[in-house]
Amino acid sequence: MAALAASWPWAGLFFLLALLAVAGADTDAGDVAALGNLYSSWNSPAQLTGWSAAGGDPCGAAWAGVTCSGTAVTSIKLSGMELNGTLGYELSSLQALKTMDLSNNFLHDSIPYQLPSNLTYLNLAKNNLSGNLPYSISTMVSLEYLNLSHNSLFQEIGELFGSLNSLSELDISFNNLTGSLPISMGSLSKVSSLYMQNNQLSGTVDVLSNLSLATLNIANNNFSGTIPQELSSIPNLIVGGNSFANMPASPPPTLTPPPKNTRDQPNHPQGPISAPIVPETPIDQDDKKLQTGPLVGIAVGSIAVGSCVLFALVFCLHKTRKRNDDASSEPKDIVGSLAVNIERASNRETPIPNNSHENAVVATSDLQPSGKMTPERVYGTNGSTAKNAKVPVTATSYTVAALQVATNSFCQDSLLGEGSLGRVYKADFPNGKVLAVKKIDSASLSLYEEENFLEVISNISRLRHPNIVPLTGYCTEHGQRLLVYEYIGNGTLHDILHFSDGMSRKLTWNTRVRIALGTARALEYLHEVCMPPVVHRSFKSSNILLDEEYSPHLSDCGLAALSPNPEREVSAEVVGSFGYSAPEFAMSGTYTTKSDVYSFGVVMLELLTGRKPLDSSRERSEQSLVRWATPQLHDIDLLAKMVDPAMDGLYPAKSLSRFADIIAICVQSEPEFRPPMSEVVQQLVRLMQRASIIRRQSDDLGYSYRVPEGGTGDAI
Structure with missing residues (x-):
């Protein structure tokens, strides 16, 4: 026993040393990379003490707002x-x-x-975030608290809640969310507080009937139908500002205190559903008679005046319409303007977050989604967009004159490129901003496509992803069809790989993998996040723009809706056999998300080999890149000979082999055997994570291994 007691101090010392070793250990490489990416995305703010974009040890160095457990980051509070x-x-x-x-x-x-999958608490409230609710929320099965309120989120909510059995509080209030409530919301078995006020949600709220809620705020939406009886037992229920058939009568305005700004108190309800009770005071019977007479007189007088005003308004409208019908000059859309004014007057005023874009919120509040558009509703008499169009376009509307000035009248010196829909010009605006303008050739649009132009650009303007070139504006004035995009100034991947002297040497192996991962994420977003899925249909290296850091940005997303029918675009026989298009396009003319996956595999081959997809200058057996490369992808010796000479042999052999494996499954001839883009992303992420470990060990972000003469090497 004495010997055992004597050994206890040493055991305690060893235990303490073990704890110190864990505490001093380097933070997980994936966590370091993620925090470094955040720091760069926030423009390296000085207030985040300890943070760095070039690596470091967040856990050991106690970065501001970061909490760890061992070597893993467990909390970020900023x-x-x-x-x-x-x-x-x-x-x-x-x-x-x-x-x-x-x-x-x-x-x-x-x-x-793609959000952290094991989160239990996520609060992104009171920012300027836009877009939709990401699909990855549906996989966060441990989530207990989610607050996305006071942002500018739009589109439908989506079926995200089927597996969120731990969620107790959900706040998506004060956004621009549309559509009906998802059925999966009825699966939130543990939710007690639900805030959805001040959106543009519609339909019924029947899916909420069986939830055990203590607080429900759905005020100021477009809900209709009836309020389910089950909701009446909710202690804090707020439903005002909707169109329910059994809505309780609203209290007189003078008795209703002004609503508090829930931006400052997002988790407190605005009050119960019932009107505030006003205490009755005893009134003398003679006083009642004295008060009744004036009230009746005021009511009768108000009705008479209102009737006169209504009659005069109808008469004026009738005379105006008759005069416009008889006039030979161009008619004015007086009725349309009146409808817009009435619609705007009827809109509820929604409190705007202090740090949000007021203009953006106001602009979208006047626009509601509608069904199929007609030319009369979409276009005014001079070919410009009518102001009463119902399409929720979030992009900026430009005039032809402004774009002409910015592009120097679309001169040749401003020309950046040309595609099937038209030419792209560089636009330098007087305020110093540089954008890219795609001038669509009207001959490439059918009548139907012209009529639905606004609907298409509305959908394109909603695509928000760091690897997709965002649409920022448009112009439909005087019959023109122009799209305005952010300008990405380092050229296309196609030009850097195939036409620039020496530039391809800057595309190191790690840079090429990063380009593949970025574009894969863009396609994953289009295919698996957007509802309905968006098929790019023109995925190729010339549509991948690179910025100064060689990060990829996919262009022409969503333009397939404007493009001519693929069968009449080019010869299906040629395109299906060579180039980027998948074999099924040649056989049937069909193009699906799996066709995009094939095209992505071709771009990966370009990154690997530095060759064009179709090169008639080479000998016949090597003209088609896919036909030439596919048989060699699983032979390590032949694979090493395929690598782009511009890399000068600097690449990790194991990483090269995994890269080739991804290519092989993407360019399979049968569409059903090609993987979804989410699977491709995960494989590339794992490849990048291994590369991060190597870079961390070498303390050089641009480091690559030269393949030994034996051919295989021992790198990742």
């Missing part, structure tokens, strides 16, 4: 830190993260569609 930027694209690497609070900042753009 509320009210005046952060300005985006949420990056590597949040999903934070596998141990449980809590993330980035509320009360100035974060913008869309919420990343």
